[in-house]
Amino acid sequence: MHAEDMPKSDGIKFPLAAPALTILAACGATDDRAPGTLPHGPDLQTVAARRPPADDADPPPKDGAYRVQLTAEIAVLRERCKGAVPPQQPATARAPDLVEPTQLDPSLKLDVRYATTDNFLSARVYDEARVFLQRPAAEALVRAHESLRSFGMGLLLHDGYRPWRVTKLFWEATPLAQRDFVADPSSGSRHNRGGAIDLSLFDLATGRALFMPSGFDAFTEAAHPEFAGGTPMQRWRRDLLRAAMEAQGFSVYDGEWWHFDHATWQQYPLLDVTFAEIDATRRQSNSK
Numbered sequence: 001m002h003a004e005d006m007p008k009s010d011g012i013k014f015p016l017a018a019p020a021l022t023i024l025a026a027c028g029a030t031d032d033r034a035p036g037t038l039p040h041g042p043d044l045q046t047v048a049a050r051r052p053p054a055d056d057a058d059p060p061p062k063d064g065a066y067r068v069q070l071t072a073e074i075a076v077l078r079e080r081c082k083g084a085v086p087p088q089q090p091a092t093a094r095a096p097d098l099v100e101p102t103q104l105d106p107s108l109k110l111d112v113r114y115a116t117t118d119n120f121l122s123a124r125v126y127d128e129a130r131v132f133l134q135r136p137a138a139e140a141l142v143r144a145h146e147s148l149r150s151f152g153m154g155l156l157l158h159d160g161y162r163p164w165r166v167t168k169l170f171w172e173a174t175p176l177a178q179r180d181f182v183a184d185p186s187s188g189s190r191h192n193r194g195g196a197i198d199l200s201l202f203d204l205a206t207g208r209a210l211f212m213p214s215g216f217d218a219f220t221e222a223a224h225p226e227f228a229g230g231t232p233m234q235r236w237r238r239d240l241l242r243a244a245m246e247a248q249g250f251s252v253y254d255g256e257w258w259h260f261d262h263a264t265w266q267q268y269p270l271l272d273v274t275f276a277e278i279d280a281t282r283r284q285s286n287s288k
């Protein structure tokens with residue numbers, strides 16, 4: 001999901017089951033890492049060497065899909081969000097340059113849950129199953145994908161750039177008691193800048209998603225990138241994904257093994273263009 005903009009509280013252990021605030025700009029990181037992301041772990045070679053013995057039993061994670069009871073019908077919520085305007089923001093270093101990683105490397109795989117009803121809202125919120133990222137993040141993602149090829153694995157993309165209005169819709173749709181799990185539209189999400197990606201791994205030979213210690217958007221303790229449960233193979237895959245991403249300039253969010261921020265995320269503005277509008281802008285600039 002997208003509680004990723006929550007700050008880490010000094011001296012207080014991150015509450016796995018109940019993240020609290022959603023502040024983006026207020027907290028300072030000491031390096032390129034976004035607030036709330038973990039320091040980099042062991043490198044790819046080190047993680048690769050820790051591969052556990054092959055496990056015939058490869059059970060799916062125990063946690064089921066996380067669902068909220070919508071505050072209103074999705075059509076009503078969409079209507080309510082129509083006139084909403086993103087927050088004012090300071091100028092950023094770079095102009096947006098959103099691209100589809102699958103256009104750079106068609107062997108990347110998509111599983112865009114928000115374009116289906118298989119997500120925490122049980123409602124379709126994207127018109128199209130597409131994933132966009134700002135160019136440096138997209139290129140880094142392709143390199144991470146390539147680095148996993150020798151392990152017989154590839155990257156399975158769930159979500160990248162997310163229009164601000166969708167973050168607003170998530171907020172409006174989620175009951176007050178569960179809003180800790182979603183980004184506050186008044187500060188926005190790193191997904192709104194095209195600098196964050198939600199992803200997992202798939203098996204190159206079968207095309208199937210590989211099991212991790214938790215499911216995507218499962219808001220349980222098992223979502224933590226250093227959760228010690230699950231099977232050894234599930235934990236190894238999760239650690240391998242993290243090492244491959246970190247080697248290319250991404251950092252993992254401390255509440256979600258599937259969420260990574262690219263080091264350039266802060267250099268891009270918060271955006272509210274739809275996928276179709278991205279296409280239209282590109283056509284315009286190509287015809288100039």
Ligand SMILES: [Zn+2]
Pocket residue numbers: 001002004191196197198258259260
């Ligand atoms: Zn995310």
